[in-house]
Amino acid sequence: xxxxxxxxxxxxxxxxxxxxxxxxxxxxxxxxxxxxxxxxxxxxxxxxxxxxxxxxxxxxxxxxxxxxxxxxxxxxxxxxxxxxxxxxxxxxxxxxxxxxxxxxxxxxxxxxxxxxxxxxxxxxxxxxxxxxxxxxxxxxxxxxxxxxxxxxxxxxxxxxxxxxxxxxxxxxxxxxxxxxxxxxxxxxxxxxxxxxxxxxxxxxxxxxxxxxxxxxxxxxxxxxxxxxxxxxxxxxxxxxxxxxxxxxxxxxxxxxxxxxxxxxxxxxxxxxxxxxxxxxxxxxxxxxxxxxxxxxxxxxxxxxxxxxxxxxxxxxxxxxxxxxxxxxxxxxxxxxxxxxx
Numbered sequence: 001x002x003x004x005x006x007x008x009x010x011x012x013x014x015x016x017x018x019x020x021x022x023x024x025x026x027x028x029x030x031x032x033x034x035x036x037x038x039x040x041x042x043x044x045x046x047x048x049x050x051x052x053x054x055x056x057x058x059x060x061x062x063x064x065x066x067x068x069x070x071x072x073x074x075x076x077x078x079x080x081x082x083x084x085x086x087x088x089x090x091x092x093x094x095x096x097x098x099x100x101x102x103x104x105x106x107x108x109x110x111x112x113x114x115x116x117x118x119x120x121x122x123x124x125x126x127x128x129x130x131x132x133x134x135x136x137x138x139x140x141x142x143x144x145x146x147x148x149x150x151x152x153x154x155x156x157x158x159x160x161x162x163x164x165x166x167x168x169x170x171x172x173x174x175x176x177x178x179x180x181x182x183x184x185x186x187x188x189x190x191x192x193x194x195x196x197x198x199x200x201x202x203x204x205x206x207x208x209x210x211x212x213x214x215x216x217x218x219x220x221x222x223x224x225x226x227x228x229x230x231x232x233x234x235x236x237x238x239x240x241x242x243x244x245x246x247x248x249x250x251x252x253x254x255x256x257x258x259x260x261x262x263x264x265x266x267x268x269x270x271x272x273x274x275x276x277x278x279x280x281x282x283x284x285x286x287x288x289x290x291x292x293x294x295x296x297x298x299x300x301x302x303x304x305x306x307x308x309x310x311x312x313x314x315x316x317x318x319x320x321x322x323x324x325x326x327x328x329x330x331x332x333x334x335x336x337x338x339x340x341x
Contacts, residue, residue, distance in 0.1 A: 030066045032074070038149055041074035043067070045168020057129065064130030068092050068169065075135070082138065087131070095136035096176060104179055105186075109134065112187050116194060116212060123287055124194040132193060133171035136182070143175040161185050164192035166333075184220060188213045201292040202252030202332045206266055207273025208287075214270070233267065240264050243319045246311060250295030250322040252332025272310035276303060292331045295322035 033047035053063050069085065072094040076083040082096045088106040090113055095102060113132070117124045126132075137143040150165055162174030162185035172189035174182060191209040214221040223230050240260060241249070248254040254265040277283045286303050290296035300307045311320040324331075 026062065027066045027069060028062045030063060030070055032067065032070050040078055040146055040149070041071065042149060043071050043168065049168070060129040064128070064169070065092075068130050068133055071169075072133070072135070079138070079142070090126075090132055091134060092131045093134045093136070095134075096138040097136060101179055105134075105136070105182065108179075108183055109186055109190065112190050112216065113194075115216075116187070116191055119212075120191075120194055121284075123198070123284060125197040126194065130169065132190075133169065134186075135171060135173045136176050137173065138176050140175045143173065146173060162189055164189040164196070166192075166196045170196050184213050184217050187216045198287065198290075199292050199333065200287060200290050201250065201295045202255050203249060203265070203269040204273060204287065204290055204296060205333060206255060207269035207271075210266055210270040211273055211277075236260065237264060237268065237315055241268075241311075241315055241318075246318070246320050247323060247326060249311075250297075251324070251327040251329070252292065253327075253329055255332060268311070268314060271314050275310050275313055279303070292333050294324040295331075297322045297324065 030048075031051070033044040035042045035044050048067060053059055069092065072085050072092060075094055076085065079096075083094055084096070084099075084102070086093045086095075086099075086102045086106060088110055091106055091109050093102060093106055093109075095105070097105060109132070117126075135146075137146060147160075147163060147165070150167060161177075161181075162172060164170065164172045170193055172186075172193060174185050174189075176182075188209045191212040192205065195205060195208065219225055226233070228236065241264070245254060245261065248257075248261075249265055249268060254261045255269075256262070257265070276286065282303050286296065286299050289299040289302055291298065296307050307322065308320040312318065
């Protein structure tokens with residue numbers, strides 16, 4: 001599967017591709033319902049889902065597109081100016097980017113959506129009615145203020161460069177930066193978006209997203225550009241992972257760490273996902289059936305071997321089998337973003 005991904009996405013990137021203009025859809029009246037106790041406008045999606053109009057797909061699409069516009073307009077107004085909303089065939093973008101950069105951003109979104117959708121094939125789902133939503137905040141303070149609404153109060157979390165938020169109306173967010181720095185984030189978060197209907201474990205969710213990133217931007221996986229050499233990184237894995245640590249990896253909790261466990265979780269996920277994907281048919285079946293509740297344990301027969309073998313191939317022999325009965329803190333589905341190095 002990942003070989004196919006590289007064939008589809010590994011070609012030269014063209015920053016000048018034109019934006020596919022959205023087919024005009026008339027805005028329809030939408031009564032926006034808002035969450036209480038937030039510092040920025042966030043819709044009460046449950047309330048809005050309850051009044052989704054009956055009828056054909058076109059009517060539902062118009063409703064959710066109009067709701068998305070209404071939300072982004074409220075966010076733009078709350079920002080105090082400088083933000084604009086732009087639209088392409090499949091995306092709505094709220095940002096303070098200059099017009100040309102906004103066009104390039106949307107063009108890249110369209111290109112990556114088409115390619116990742118083709119690679120994932122039957123595993124991909126565009127998430128129902130309405131466009132994909134992207135929000136690029138003008139600075140990190142605005143970004144972290146927004147994403148804090150989706151985390152428990154008082155927690156400590158890794159710094160991030162973007163994330164896909166599956167809450168009511170799935171959307172991906174990031175702080176503004178150079179376009180070349182934002183493009184890998186787009187590829188990563190769009191992969192999450194297209195997989196958001198599957199209850200896959202965090203390691204598989206992030207492993208697929210990181211490998212998609214690397215397929216489009218192979219320089220990001222080039223050992224010559226990394227902070228640590230392959231030998232150093234291998235030694236770090238061996239030192240870091242123990243029985244308890246690997247259980248946190250399978251449950252997804254290790255991805256939330258603010259120490260080296262965050263970085264090593266993403267790297268281990270990318271490695272074992274690439275190993276599993278060598279048999280494309282078996283891997284696709286595994287992805288379709290893997291569940292976060294047990295780290296993929298009950299779906300391992302689709303691979304033809306225990307999922308623990310994947311970790312053993314990287315770390316050597318050890319007590320690596322997922323033991324979900326011991327996961328007292330619950331599980332994570334992924335769709336967070338690794339700490340920046």
